[in-house]
Amino acid sequence: ALPSELGELVTSHMREIPDFPTLGVLFRDISPLFAAGEDFARFIRMLAAHYRGRIDAIAGLESRGFPLAAPLAVELGLPMIMIRKAGKLPGPVLREDYELEYATASMEIQPFTVAEDQRVLIVDDVLATGGTANASINLIERSGGIAQEFLVLMELTDLGGRARLPERVACQALLTL
Ligand code: PRP
Ligand code: MG
Numbered sequence: 001a002l003p004s005e006l007g008e009l010v011t012s013h014m015r016e017i018p019d020f021p022t023l024g025v026l027f028r029d030i031s032p033l034f035a036a037g038e039d040f041a042r043f044i045r046m047l048a049a050h051y052r053g054r055i056d057a058i059a060g061l062e063s064r065g066f067p068l069a070a071p072l073a074v075e076l077g078l079p080m081i082m083i084r085k086a087g088k089l090p091g092p093v094l095r096e097d098y099e100l101e102y103a104t105a106s107m108e109i110q111p112f113t114v115a116e117d118q119r120v121l122i123v124d125d126v127l128a129t130g131g132t133a134n135a136s137i138n139l140i141e142r143s144g145g146i147a148q149e150f151l152v153l154m155e156l157t158d159l160g161g162r163a164r165l166p167e168r169v170a171c172q173a174l175l176t177l
Helices: 004-012 038-051 066-076 131-142
Strands: 015-018 026-029 057-061 080-085 094-099 104-109 119-127 146-155 170-176
Touching: 004 038, 004 170, 038 066, 057 066, 057 131, 066 080, 066 119, 080 131, 094 131, 104 131, 119 131, 131 146
Parallel strands: 057 080, 057 119, 119 146, 146 170
Antiparallel strands: 015 026, 080 104, 094 104
């Protein structure tokens, strides 16, 4: 299992902002973790120790997944894959559309960045409805990789995202809120 100290580091380096980005939403901001210097370095090293040998590449979800996936990939000496909001990556790209509360969103990947049967760890900051997570799992699999594990710093359990993920993907949350 992941060391509990990881969740403690997230808690101690997180800000809670009421009514952002809209009224009634309590936004959990993990920017302080990225700014924490040696604590962030220790955080990345602990994650690396947990995932070493179990995965072949790390995919980060735009945008807060990027500063998690990149240092982890470097620490493990593994490839880093970007999954971005639609329209940001030059083609050819694969695209997945998914439903938000009042709109649709889209994520894209450059499939050449994923090797055949590569075991991929997908990383993001928050699991909410699971829409973003599901789209990213589909993009990795459509690119020929294996969506082996999904890691988020925080899981908002009220929104039921975990139940919407395929059972074959092991989902780990450092904090459940
Ligand atoms: C947030 C969060 C996750 C996603 C989770 O990203 O960073 O990526 O929502 O929500 P879901 O489980 O309901 O899909 P957002 O789209 O706000 O963009 P950002 O990461 O670029 O800020
Ligand atoms: Mg996001």
